[in-house]
Amino acid sequence: MLPPEHVLTRDLADWLPRQRWFGGKDAPIEELSIGIATELLAGDPGLHHLVLDVRQNGASDRYQVLLGVRRDLPDRLRYARIGAPPDGGAKEQVYDAAHDPDLTRTLLEDLAAGASVGPLRFRHVPGARIRTDLTSLPITAEQSNTSLLFGDDYICKLFRRLSDGINLDLEVNLALTRAGCEHVPAVHGWIELEEADGAGGEPVTLGLLSDYLRTGADGWSLAIASVRDWFAHTTQPEEDEWAELDASAAGGDFAAEAERLGAATAQVHRALADAFGVTVVPADEIRAMAARMNAELTRTCRDVPGLAPHAKALTGAYIDLAAQAGPLAVQRVHGDYHLGQVLRSESGWTLLDFEGEPARTQRERRALSHPLRDVAGMLRSFEYAARFLITRSGTVPLESGGHLETRAHAWAARNRAAFCRGYAAAGGADPAAHAVLLRAFEFEKAVYEVRYEARNRPAWLPVPLKSLAHLTA
């Protein structure tokens, strides 16, 4: 049985802001209520699916929680407890059931059966034979959602903040799976919420079950290993040779991978264009885009004063974009492309997470854009990776910071060039031929990152600021 609603909502309001995936950490919760509750499993333990309505800054967001209910919470689940422990022996304890494999197995069973439970629909792709004998493990990586690994076979992503209608990640992955694109994990099934007042009657996506690439290593870890190796490279050049550094000299050179990643990116862009189409927008819209970029810069400088010294250079790039604006072909893109969104396995590079930037509105995320926006995102990520060890980790002695900055620059430059080369060679728009557009996109992303870090990971804020200092010098 669930605790009384006023107790449960109080406990949830206390627990929610402490979750990595909670998107509203910068404002207090004004009101929290349980919009929809669906019992998925009766008994002890019990499983309830909750859609929470969370009010902040006068606006409402919806979040999904799988609520486990047990009379006695075993030690292994204590860390997932929601709210205070019961004062008497009679009350049930509630906890985040994403951490309880005894309960999450229900999701697989319902997906395999194509079940409907209350307003929840469990769907699988035609012909899918979903295994139900697998035990789940939540992924511990820093995430905007919660993903469960089922054995070595599946990954089930539970979207935490719900958006109206079909989730972009499902929409794109399903279309690319159907088109036979080899650079996305195949979709096996999904969970959705049917509701009378959904956007245009479309069900709201709650979860996505895809192939788990068990041998996959994420691009960020691979890149950081390469940078570490490059920093540790034993040959110390003479003082006047630092500027001439050739990043290929390190054992863990990443450039060949960066080039392959560029090629995979171009192929996914082509597949997205084929699946969703391409539209040509007039020059006026490009000028309006440049104006929006600048307005966002002004807002972010107000909130994060450390950005202000770079504002002039960034505005200059937006002015250049407006000045040379012409009609531009736009299409669906990844939207939040960085090294943490790509996996390298024996079959090549796979792209993940087509949801767009978590801090943007649903409308902004769905908007068509130029594919070089993703290229700019990845170039930013090379900048991040190159400077992460100097700026963030504390593992590098400060006195070597100056020399390491030169090395960081050489690493970033080499891998940026390799990525662009691979992208253009595989048929993507040549980044070198669109330097003004690319630079504006790169600065736009850097401004987003400054806001993102200030809001979510303040200790990381120096990473985009330092790289901006370098890019705008």
Ligand SMILES: Nc1ncnc2c1ncn2[C@@H]1O[C@H](COP(=O)(O)OP(=O)(O)O)[C@@H](O)[C@H]1O
């Ligand atoms: N199909 C997959 N196979 C293997 N690992 C995956 C897969 N999908 C996601 N991951 C891992 O989970 C992490 C987060 O996934 P992602 O889709 O980016 O979630 P989020 O939206 O929460 O950021 C990835 O960085 C990757 O390490």
Ligand SMILES: O=P(O)(O)O[C@H]1O[C@H](CO)[C@@H](O[C@H]2O[C@H](CO)[C@@H](O)[C@H](O)[C@H]2O)[C@H](O)[C@H]1O
């Ligand atoms: O992966 P998410 O969809 O949650 O994306 C958000 O978080 C990312 C960090 O986890 C953030 O990416 C920034 O940091 C990365 C290193 O952690 C770096 O590789 C990226 O280039 C940088 O943008 C992303 O911006 C944010 O939307």
